[in-house]
Amino acid sequence: MKHSKEKDSAIYIFKSYLERKGYRKTPERFAVLNKIYSICGHFDVDSLYEMMKTEKYAISIATVYNTIELLLECNLIKKHQFGENASRYEKSFEGGNHDHLICTDCGKVVEFWNPLVEKIQEAATCSTQFEISCHVLYFYGLCPACKSKKTDGL
């Protein structure tokens, strides 16, 4: 069993959240969190469900959805909708607070990071009085490969 500081702290946060809200600490909920924090990159509900079923853990899809909802509430995961049917998720602290470029042609997703997003967040907080907890920023366009494919075609 590999130890992960990130995962330990996620479990701690989740536990505190459940206690604070008076929710129950069921094994299913921790199994989902545990699985999610062992996944690198994005995943969707169905693949998470299938992985858990395959490995050993019999859990229902309804409980997976339920737990994902809780994890979103305490900001342990982030929800993405890149334009496909199914929502995709990732742990919140995956590789810093990165954002995404999405190729409108082949669907490829590339990550990047830029500190200016936080400046924008400060400005938005100031002007709207929202209490902002997180953000998503997507740039849509053509990846280098699809870009040259188009140019060649002309």
Place this chain on the structure above:
Amino acid sequence: MKHSKEKDSAIYIFKSYLERKGYRKTPERFAVLNKIYSICGHFDVDSLYEMMKTEKYAISIATVYNTIELLLECNLIKKHQFGENASRYEKSFEGGNHDHLICTDCGKVVEFWNPLVEKIQEAATCSTQFEISCHVLYFYGLCPACKSKKTDGL
């Protein structure tokens, strides 16, 4: 009949796009574009469909989806997925190139604008070599009303 420079230019862009791709210029396609460019703010496919049916224009939902796809391809509209079931759309040039704050409690959506987004886009273009055509930036958090509701509750 009200004239709109914005709408005229959208029609021109759409026409050129259809021609360039060898797609057909059907009345349904222009009816959808026309309707969309008369809507202020966000809309979803179903409400667009209902509006067109109510007003006069008999069109099928399949054709609405088809046309929305084309309008996305030529960047005349933007697709949003704020976390509800249905995707929402808006014309691309609606009130400048604004972004959105979304209340995680009541679902309220507020718009704002910040020029730094373009700086980030330049940097992302530079580092990834994507050819970026548009972006969406969402901040999630509590709106002022929900924020004070929470504080009062404690």
Place this chain on the structure above:
DNA sequence: GTTATTGCAAAATCTTTGCAGGGTG
């Protein structure tokens, strides 16, 4: 005249819900 596009309805996909049984606090 060809063939892309439309409309309809059925299908597919993802997510939510209702309810009975079981486990947590």
Place this chain on the structure above:
DNA sequence: CACCCTGCAAAGATTTTGCAATAAC
């Protein structure tokens, strides 16, 4: 031991698809 949570299956919602009829080029 109260009642929250789970699992199951069915229902809901949104979007896609197949096919015959229609209309654009």
